[in-house]
Amino acid sequence: LSDDKTLARIENGRKSLAPLQATPLTVGEATGGAVDLRNPATGEVIGSVVQADQDCVARAMSDAAIWDAPVTERAAILRKAADLYERDFGVIFALLAREAGKTQLDAVGELREAVDFLRYYAGEAERRPDALPLGRVTAISPWNFPLAIFTGQIAAALAMGNAVLAKPAEQTPLIAAHAVALLHEAGVPRSALQLLPGDGPTVGAALTSDPRIDGVVFTGSTETAKRIQRAMAKNLTPGAPLIAETGGLNAMIVDSTALPEQAVRDIVASAFQSAGQRCSALRCLYVQEDIAPALIEMIKGAMDELAVGDPWELATDVGPVIDREAKTQIDAYVAGRSAQVLHRLKAPNAGTFVAPTLIEVAGIEELEREIFGPVLHVATYKARDLDKVIDAINATGYGLTFGLHTRIDDRVQQVCDRLHVGNLYVNRNQIGAIVGSQPFGGEGLSGTGPKAGGPCYLDRFATPQGPQVAGTWEAPMDAAAIQR
Numbered sequence: 001l002s003d004d005k006t007l008a009r010i011e012n013g014r015k016s017l018a019p020l021q022a023t024p025l026t027v028g029e030a031t032g033g034a035v036d037l038r039n040p041a042t043g044e045v046i047g048s049v050v051q052a053d054q055d056c057v058a059r060a061m062s063d064a065a066i067w068d069a070p071v072t073e074r075a076a077i078l079r080k081a082a083d084l085y086e087r088d089f090g091v092i093f094a095l096l097a098r099e100a101g102k103t104q105l106d107a108v109g110e111l112r113e114a115v116d117f118l119r120y121y122a123g124e125a126e127r128r129p130d131a132l133p134l135g136r137v138t139a140i141s142p143w144n145f146p147l148a149i150f151t152g153q154i155a156a157a158l159a160m161g162n163a164v165l166a167k168p169a170e171q172t173p174l175i176a177a178h179a180v181a182l183l184h185e186a187g188v189p190r191s192a193l194q195l196l197p198g199d200g201p202t203v204g205a206a207l208t209s210d211p212r213i214d215g216v217v218f219t220g221s222t223e224t225a226k227r228i229q230r231a232m233a234k235n236l237t238p239g240a241p242l243i244a245e246t247g248g249l250n251a252m253i254v255d256s257t258a259l260p261e262q263a264v265r266d267i268v269a270s271a272f273q274s275a276g277q278r279c280s281a282l283r284c285l286y287v288q289e290d291i292a293p294a295l296i297e298m299i300k301g302a303m304d305e306l307a308v309g310d311p312w313e314l315a316t317d318v319g320p321v322i323d324r325e326a327k328t329q330i331d332a333y334v335a336g337r338s339a340q341v342l343h344r345l346k347a348p349n350a351g352t353f354v355a356p357t358l359i360e361v362a363g364i365e366e367l368e369r370e371i372f373g374p375v376l377h378v379a380t381y382k383a384r385d386l387d388k389v390i391d392a393i394n395a396t397g398y399g400l401t402f403g404l405h406t407r408i409d410d411r412v413q414q415v416c417d418r419l420h421v422g423n424l425y426v427n428r429n430q431i432g433a434i435v436g437s438q439p440f441g442g443e444g445l446s447g448t449g450p451k452a453g454g455p456c457y458l459d460r461f462a463t464p465q466g467p468q469v470a471g472t473w474e475a476p477m478d479a480a481a482i483q484r
C-alpha cells in the first residue's frame, strides 16, 4: 500500500470524487427526493442521493427480468466485474473512506472480499449448470460492508440468473452506485440488476412485501430480519427464502494456558478493528481469573497504542463510527456504565468518533443488546465454571462468532461440543472470514444460513430441485422464540 505509485492512484481516486452523486440505477427514470450524505470523519457533505420512491420501486419491479444467459456467460461477466473492481481500487478506497469512514486497512480487506465473492460465486454457478433462478430477488445490505456484503449478495443472486433489486444501506448509496455501474459495465443487463437507494419504511418495505418477490437476502439487525420475515410470511410466494445474516453478542474465552501476547493482539483486533462495527466483532471477553489482572493491563496498554483518527491516514487503526445517531447511542451507553469503565481512549472531537472503551462486567448476561462500536466488555471466570460460561453465551440466543485462546486440545473439543455458534476461532482473532476457504454465517438469532462464501450458499438462490440443502428459511429464525 505504501509504494508511491499505489498512493498516487489512491490520491487520484480521491480527487476524482467531486461532486458525488448517486441516483437509482433502474431501467426507467429515477424519481424521489434528494438527501445529503456526510463524511463521518469530518461531518462535511460529500454528495447526495436521489432516493427511490414507491413509483420507482413499482417500475423497477415490472422492469425486472431474470438473466437469461448461459451460466458460462454470466460467470464470465461476474469475473469481468471483479477485474473492473480491481481496476478502480483508487476510487473505491476513497469512497470507502469518505462515505463509510473506512480505514485503508479495512478498505483493502473490503475490496478483496468483494472481488473474491464475484469470482467464487462465478465458479460455484458453473458447478450448477442446470439450476434455475428463483425469479426476483431483493438484496438489502448494511453500511458496515458497503462494498463486500453488497456485492456478495448481488453476485450470488446474479450467478444463478436471478433479477436483483438491490437496496443499499441509507448511509452508503454512493459506493453501491459505483459497484452497480461496474457490474453494468461488465455486461450485467440493467433489467437483471437495479439499484434502489432509499429508506426501510418506503423502499425496504415495498421490496419485501410485494408478492412478485421470490426471495430476500438480508444482512443487518436481528430486529429488521424479524420484520422482513413477518412481511414475507404475509405476502410472498410460499417458500420464498429469506437468507439472513444478522447480529451477534460474540464472546471470547482466554484461559490461563493462552499465550498472552498473541491473545492480546487478537482481542484488540477483534474488538476495535473497523471501530467495532462488524457483526463478527468481539463484544464480551472472558479471562480466566488467575491471569486476568496481568492480561487486562496488557489490553489497556495495547489499546493505548491504537491510532484513532482520520481513516485516510495510513497509520490510523480506528476510524469514526458511521453517523451521529450511532455515536450518540454508543456514547450514551458508555455514560450509563461509567462506574464499570476500566479504560477509555481519547477520540477526535470532529465528526463521529467514539473512543475505544473497555468495560468490566460480571458476565455476558449483562449485555442487553449488541453495541455496534468500539466497546469491549470483560469478565473473569474460574476454571471450574467454564461450562457455566458457555451456557451463558448460549443463553443469549445469538451464535455468530466465538474465539478461544487455549493450549489444551481437549478444551477445544469441550467448547465445540457445548457451544452453539456459526464460526469458532481457536488461537486467532475472530473477524475477517475468508470467502471460499472459510464460509461465514450464524446460528440462532444470528441468521438463517447457509453460510456466505460457502458451497451451499448458491442453492438458496435457485428453485429447489431434488433434496433441499440443510436449513429451511423459516426454521432457524423461528428458533428466535429464544427471547431474553
Ligand code: UN1
Pocket (backbone or CB within 6 Å): 142, 144, 145, 219, 277, 278, 279, 280, 281, 430, 431, 432, 433, 440
Ligand atoms: C458483518 O459484519 O455484517 O468475518 C458480517 C468478518 C466479516 C463479517 C461480516 N465477514 O469479520
